[in-house]
Amino acid sequence: GTGPVMRLTFVITCAALTATIVSGKVLINRCCPENHVLIGDSCRLGETTRLAPAVYSPVQGGFLSPGTVPEDWEYVVAKPSACEDPKFYSTLGAQLPPFVLVPAGELLMSDNIAEPKPQNSFCLDVHGALVCSTEYIDNKDANNKITVPKCCGEGGAFSERNSSCVPSLTEQSEFSNNITWLHRFPECESIGSSYTIMGKLNVGFSVDLENGTLLDDRGRVWAKTDFCLEKILEYPEDPVHVIGCPVASDPRATHDIRFTIYPIGMFLSVFFLGVTLVASCLLPSTYHVLHWRCQTNHVACLLIGDLLLAVTQLSGDALHGKGCVSIAIAMHFIFLAAFFWLNTMCFNIWWTFRDFRPTNLDKGQEACRLRIYELYAWGGPLIISGVGAVLDNVPRQPGDHNFIRPRFGENRCFFYGDLEMLYYFYGPIGVLLIMNLTLFAATARELTCGLWKTEVVKSNTERHHLNSRATLGRVCLKLVVVMGITWVVDVVSWVVGGPDYVWYLTDIINSLQGVLIFAVVGCQPQVWAAVKRLWCLNNSPNDTNNARSSSSHALPSLNDHNTSVTNTSKAAETLC
DSSP states (O other), rough: OOHHHHHHHHHHHHHHHHHHHHSSSEEEEESSSSTTEETEEEEOOOOOOOOOOOOOETTTTEOOOOOOOOTTEEEOOOOOOOSSSSSEEEEEOOOOOOOEHHHHHOOEEETTEEEOOGEEEEEEETEEEEEEOOOOOSSSSOOOEEEEEEOTTTTEEEOOOOTTEESSSSSTTOOOOEEEEEOOOOOOOOSSSSSSEEEEHHHHHHHHOOTOOEEEESSSSGOOOOOOOOOOOTTTSSSOEEEEEETTTTTSSSOOHHHHHHHHHHHHHHHHHHHHHHHHHHHHHTSOOOHHHHHHHHHHHHHHHHHHHHHHHHHGGOOOOHHHHHOOOOOOOHHHHHHHHHHHHHHHHHHHSSSSSSGOOOOHHHHHHHHHHHHHHHHHHEEEEHHHHHHTTTTTTOOOOOOOOTTTTSSSSOSSSHHIIIIIIIHHHHHHHHHHHHHHHHHHHHHHHHTTTTOOOOSSHHHHHHHHHHHHHHHHHHHHHHHHHHHHHHHHHHHOOOOOOGGGGHHHHHHHHHHHHIIIIITTTHHHHHHHHHHHHHHOTTTHHHHHHHHHHHHHTTTOOTOOOOOOOOOOOBBB
16 A cells, blocks of 8 residues: 555645635634733733744645745634644643644644644644644553554654654655554653754664563663654655654763773874874985875874864763864864875885886976875865765755765764765775775785895895885885774674674774874884984084984985985984
8 A cells, every 4th residue: 555655645635625726725723813822721912923833845845934834824713623622732842843734724743643633623822732632542552562652653754954743755664563653752851952863773772572662782771751763854765763852862871981991092092193203204304205205194194083083082962063063074084084195105115116117216206296196195085075075065855865975963073873984984995995905915926926026136226125115015014904903893893783892992992093003103113213313413413423323224215226324424314
């Protein structure tokens, strides 16, 4: 069958045609005359505010502007005649409007969207509506089925943009017929502006089929009065969402030690990444300028990204709105740039080993290649993050599911969920890491089977270049392993799921990524030699022998193929 959606559409269409044919006007009952308000059973002189009910247009797929009603509406003073004891539904202090109207002049209750109320079943007031209501049972039905709360009733969906129930535009096959659905929202102790979307059913939440309660992945049990399930109008392709009270649904438990440990690990990473940058600046100016530029940009991106991530971890719910969205977009760009710069380093090593010509670059050629690297490593992340930011700001239309938006700042100060992160973050990073491993495989082949094979290299100069570039290759490989393990563990934890405590150790190691990178980059022999040289220069400014002896540890630049040990009395110039 076509289900409640088609039935609702048919009812609305017939009502609209009937009202138009009979009088040319759609008559709407108002409980009291103008400048009067309903108090109890009587109308009293009161507020001058005109009626401004929420009107949902199924044709437009959204609400009319606040305070706007269809032009063919005409108010008449009349009480409901379809029942003897109508119930008053107030909009004062309500987290969600208990009802909406449609242009056909019918009223839709949030707890029973599929059954529109005709004109003689309600009247409007400034602060609500008097409605002939139908009560719903809150226990097992005649067939002893379990009961589970559904926010908007049969045929309804929740509009996140308008914080109200509206007719669903799609069939709702997710709601099983083996369950009796209670039509109600959670009973929240505090009154707020709206309910909170806690997450997705079967993604961190599951329904106990024995009693209808909700279980989360932390082992917490949610009573039926604390949650309800519903489809979100703006995201029809998403599974059923779990909706709860603003305070009770906060996924951050105040006692969760993770949100104390993780920021500490992040700040430690920031510190060691800063030390790594300083150490890199101490290298002599003859040390592989092209590789050093790529490495510096890579480390700087990680430093900024970890700093922003630590800030979001510490801020919690205090960071929201445009600030939260801005940080999310910045982190997306910065972390992508870190992986793109790592990719340029891997490519540069492969290009160096591809034949015997890597040392023929002059300064101009090296600068040109650096510009190409910069265009790629900054431009790639800019395109990906830019597309995400633009799509995130395209006006949402119900039923619009042709593309996946990042939904920055909606659930946290990053992507909304795992699917969004897969498309815009994990996916591109995975492609880059596969490229890196492919480049290393090609480089290893050149080292073992190509012109760089040890027995083929005859001269000391050739062997010196081989050792120099092999050192850089090992550094890049270690960086790929460190960055790759973090990415793989994140993906595995996402796919496998399970209790959070299972991933505590790996998450802590990931938060200390900067320490591992310092061990790979900052502890190279060339760095220690540069530190010793600087120390000796500070202690013995007139002694040039120390500068000469330490400079022999530095490896030559790609463009200095005839350079050996610099034996001058002038202090070695650093990259910074």
